[in-house]
Amino acid sequence: MLTQYAFYFLSILAIFSALMVVFSRNPVHSVLYLVVTFFSIAGHYFLMNSQFLAMVHIIVYAGAIMVLFLYVIMMLNLNTDTEPNKSNWVKGAAVVTGGLMMLILVVSTKSADQLPIQKALNPNIGLISNLGKVLYNEYMLPFEVSSILFLVSMVGAVMLGKKETY
Amino acid sequence: MAQLAWLVPLFPLLGFVIIGLANRNLSKSVTTLIGSGSILASFVVSLLLFFEKVSQPTPTTVHLFDWITAGNFSAKFSFLIDPLSTIFLLVITGVGFLIHLYSSGYMHEDDGFRRFFAYLNLFVFFMLLLVMGDNFVVMFVGWEGVGLCSYLLIGYWFENTDYNNAAKKAFIMNRIGDLAFLIGIFLIYQHLGGIDFNTAFNITNLANLAKGNPSAITAITLCLFIGATGKSAQVPLFTWLPDAMAGPTPVSALIHAATMVTAGIYMIARSNALFSLAPLTQDIILYVGLGTALLTASIGLFQNDIKKVLAYSTVSQLGLMFAALGVGAYSAGVFHVVTHAFFKALLFLGAGSVIHGMGGEQDIRKMGGLRQSMPITFWTFVIGTVAISGIPPFAGFFSKDQILAEILAHKGIGITAVAMIVSLMTCFYMFRLLFLTFFGNFRGTQEQKHHLHESPLSMTIPLMVLAFLSTVGGFIGFPHGIGHEMGIHHWLDGFLAQSVVITPNHFTAGQEWTLIGVAVGLLAGIIFWAMKTYVTDGKIPVKDSEMEGLQKVIYDKYYVDETYNRLITKPLNQISSGISNFIETKIIDGGVNGIGHFTKWLSSGIRTIQTGNVDLYFFAMTISAMLILIIKLFDK
């Protein structure tokens, strides 16, 4: 029963803060709301026994990515005045499109109900030791390849961030 | 020991890599050391392999790695060490080493000294692959590789357009043969189910094919033979070899006399199991070989360029080897390859020494009387001339005598007479060359006379070694009949019995003595005639402009090049330019441009949708994604 309450609480929190990301005027507030969203998603991971994933999620998203966002926003010195509003017509279209999207997504995943539920054999699969075994056995190559991806993106970021002196 | 066979090609390859990469950073003496040393090392290993095969003649396969495996097809990178390949290994590395040594003196003043050695080492590497490969694919790699090196070395002095053209000619004519060779390999795979020698020459396999589809064997052997005519310069693909003399003289000696051009002989001798089952092909080989020998020997009679004479002589000797193969005397052909490698390398190197001494002059009309100033070159050249003419007991006598005897045994007196005429012509033009070059009075300029000198030791030592080999090299193949009587057996035939079919002729000693007597008598007559004409009477060949009639036709090589030019090259050029003018510009370009214009016209309307408004793009993307989902939803 407690988990149920937790689920609904976290869901409402996530949806509310996600909406606030979109609607708040100040970009810094948007970032902070997004952090809240991420924390509630991490909470969901906890509820689903994916403890390690939840920790990584907080570290990577809230800890690294959002700090990067915040850093950029502050460096660019963005505030509420810099962004003119779109016309109401476009805003309305955006809300309607978003709603339609949700509708379609819900309908198209409806058939997932019919699948038989097969719970994981090992309830502790989300623990770091079990995940690590899978990651380093079955997904060794993608894991190594992702290091190349990081290298490339690092080089790319440095190149792009450099002052154009050439 | 045989398992170390991979060392043999490794040394030249390392030599090539080191010299090729270091290039300018190596001093000339270090280059010589690496270049010649690598070949010497290969020679030592080859010698060990050879002695192992002498005591234990069963073939050994050295498997290095699986190279290509696809479905049923497999080409392994492995070497076959048997008597036939060890004989060739010895010739390639032995003569190759001497020529490397010689080159260090001959090319010493050349700017591209290191490039030259790198190419030469690469050539030896590929040549070794060619003779060591235990399947047709490895052989083909070597085959193409030596063609490449031949191209590079003929066009070695690439500033000269003529030399480049000669290189291109050699390469392209070789390609024609290579194509046939390749088709032959495909046919072998199709009909015999494998390209390694064990499968392709499997006796039961071959017997089945000979029973079921004898024309397949003829087709295979014909394709292989056409491949051989390209590499070994036989009619109709022989015209590249005389032009190949554009390369430096050591190259002519190594590639275009001693080793590469004998690849065709090796290939046919290696495939003797196939060729023995195709009598039609054998006849074709015999007649093509004899025809080539006769044609080029007659051209050789009137040439005045010292290297051209030797070049035509090479083609004609190769023709004789093919004739031997054509009557199924594979070991006689291989025997002549060996002795020919000795004396023809000797003659080329001697000619190089003469050219060196004359400061680049190659026309024998401007030489004469060189025997006083170049004694070592003179005496070794005499030995080479005597050996190639077939005078006993020099090397050429034994091998040529065996070829004549085999032709006589299989084809009768008529064909043998043709071969005999070839050998008499050879004798005549070689002695003509010898007399015009070394006897009489000096006919060059005063400056050249002043410059005349004997070549340095690095050049004369190889000459002396080769002269020694040309003198005694023939004893490895002592005639059967006479040898039997004297208690000496034909060592080479016995040694090669593991690799090729040996069909000894059954001449008695008396018959062989008769053959030798006739040959030697005729040769002596020819030599006296040549001596009378060029020494006693002191005749000098006339200038180019004064030639007329048959002599001019022969001097101009029967206009074969011109005929090829008119019959093949020009029509091809015309067709190509027609295609390029019409099909290329009108149809292909027009079509491609038309599609381009059409697309441009079509898109000129649609492109206005692309406003550059990112918002619009976002909406379009979202709605499209939704549409895709909806379509998937109803598409069940």
Added chain:
Amino acid sequence: MQEIVQGVPLQHYIWLSAILFSIGVMGVLYRRNAIIIFMCVELMLNAVNLMLVAFSRYHSGTTGSSAQVFVFFIMAVAAAEVAVGLAILMMVYRNTKSTDIDFLNRLKF
């Protein structure tokens, strides 16, 4: 029809992710600030992650934890993407003194 896992049906997770995803989509369409748009894209990625984990929780069976590993990789790719994307945004800002996507109207032929 629905067996309850931890008291919450799978359907609810699907709804939650769908809502979060749609909010992301809406945000992308709604705002003009490129950084906010970027954040909305991150939100969409997270909605997908959540869905993956939820499905693996209810339907993984014997296949174990592949979905969670997938989520790892998505996070890795997202991190790389953010680094490059923000660098591009910096570049854009340096050139146009703005992060307003309506000024970036040169994406046309």
